[in-house]
Amino acid sequence: MTTRLTGPPSVVPPRDRGRRLRRTEALRRMSAEVRLSPADLVAPLFVKDGVTESQAVPSLPGQCQFSLDGLLRHGERLVAAGIPAVMLFGVPARKDSVGSAAWASDGIVPRALRALREHFGDRLALITDLCLCDYTDHGHCGPLAGDTVDNDETLALYQRVAVAQAAAGADLVAPSGMMDGQVAAIRAGLDEAGFTDRAIMAYSAKYASAFYGPFRDAAESSPRVGDRRGYQMDPANGREADLEVRRDVDEGADIVMVKPALAYLDVIHRIRRETALPVAAYNVSGEYAMVHAAAERGWLDGPAAAVEVLSAIKRAGADMVLTYHALDVAEQLRKR
Template sequence: MKYNSLRPRRLRISPAMRALVRENEVKVSDLIYPIFVVPGTNVREEIPSMPGCYHLSVENAVELAKTVAAAGIPAIEVFGLPEYKDEIGSSAWDMTSPVQRAIRAIKQALPDLVIVGDVCLCQYTSHGHCGQLCGHYVDNDATLKLLQKVAVSQAQCGADIVAPSDMMDGRIAALREALDENSFQNVTIMSYAAKYASAFYGPFRDAANSAPEFGNRRQYQMDPANSREAMKEIDLDMDEGADIIMIKPAMTYLDIVRQTRDRIDRPIAVYNVSGEYAMVKAAAQNGWIDEKRIVMESLTSMKRAGADIIITYHALDAARWLQEGVAW
């Protein structure tokens, strides 16, 4: 019997051989770790739907940031719960709010750690929507003026990147204008360019207490059925000056990541969101899956699809596994 002389299995014969020819690799330097800051002092409370993630007061957020930096992870993204909420989410740009205080304290303690500020209003508004309301409709242009205040306040506290997650039209141009006018030309904008109206955000809304009081966010977040529309959103944000393009969620939208990678040459980020994280954690806790292999396979799929940056609640675990050189 004559066999084909081309045998791909030769390149899979051992761990060393597989490592030698591996096409895509997750590195610790690819990761961003999200943290949640809350009012008060000495607060460290585990988020029930996100095992291993915590609500932290500012001083404990600083300590976690030190752990993140020591693990070699280059960046954190700061989310927060405010001390008060109102119709327009004014605590989102209050310089005494937990997010602003945490950004300032972390930057003072760790000047080389990249800090990403989440620019949105949902966790700050009394109604839970991502902007100023006109009846039950989110007023796009009125919201832009509020988002400008949020971005500038975070930059003033030391944020290196601002990341608008609201999905208002024209927000990138509005933020770039406000940042530049306030002498923050070097602050990067990472746009949630294709943010889908996804059920995978459920645990985050528990963590950030940001569920809408009525309705849903489908009038401004993207329809999960659409991909051409995502390319339009990405093109618009790039034209308006976005430095980094993000797709959210990650795992069920890798086709969007691939299309984006084939289309643009700017850095691409993905957000491995709370529901994706919670499913893995729940299955692992029940002994149904090998958590380490599942996590590393999932993160690698994001790199394979074309992502440069991965925002993930698995970051600390993944960094430890990578530094231990554990084969997965």
């Protein structure tokens, strides 16, 4: 017996075909909603006092605690790749209970700023992390009153740090301590010292995250006692981020930031809708290290994953992304 093949029922061809604009690489690029560029990226850099050779950070593959000479050499690669800005974190030679090395004119960050400014002029925007956790012997973001950070005493010290960094050449200072009133205090301190033209990139929504571990290795800033949950935000909260951003905008912030980024895409999106100011997002050390660890095991394509992660952060609403992927991704993008 012969079996008759009647075929499937007739199908009405779809009129709308999303695949039309996905067919070739050129079409995909033409219709892309987000265009990631080296100009979107800021490179966080660690500079360490008292070293003559840059030192690798094992938990942050590809990242270093730079010597001053190494910092300048790395800066050349960043500029060549089209990256417009760096964020400096200092690793001091000495620490004390108040973090006084943070505002010393001969401290590691002011020296790095002067060296970078002399070498690069205005080819590289210089942003400084403004906090005390790297500089205190207890690892908290300001002087302690008992077991807690003294918020208002810390504000006065942040003013000193901001003025020292601006005097050394910082274009933007970025307060990250999550002290109440920090943006207003820093703005007043800068203006009083004559630095009315220096901008503030506020860590407005900075969460008490589990993703900071490798950073604390690089910055040598782990708390010796307790933790920072009393002043950094609870990861469970989203609406609170709206309040923090509004306060910082009212106090004079020029840029607001969400940190971390990848685990807080919803927060980036809501902040983008909340303000017309530029929104930064910090793709933090743990988020970066996870991609590298998986790539080393062959579990994913590391370079492709990095571009996908940064594109997602930008798609969520970030205008700029601070990321340890910055140089690798910028060089990858320039080859396309």
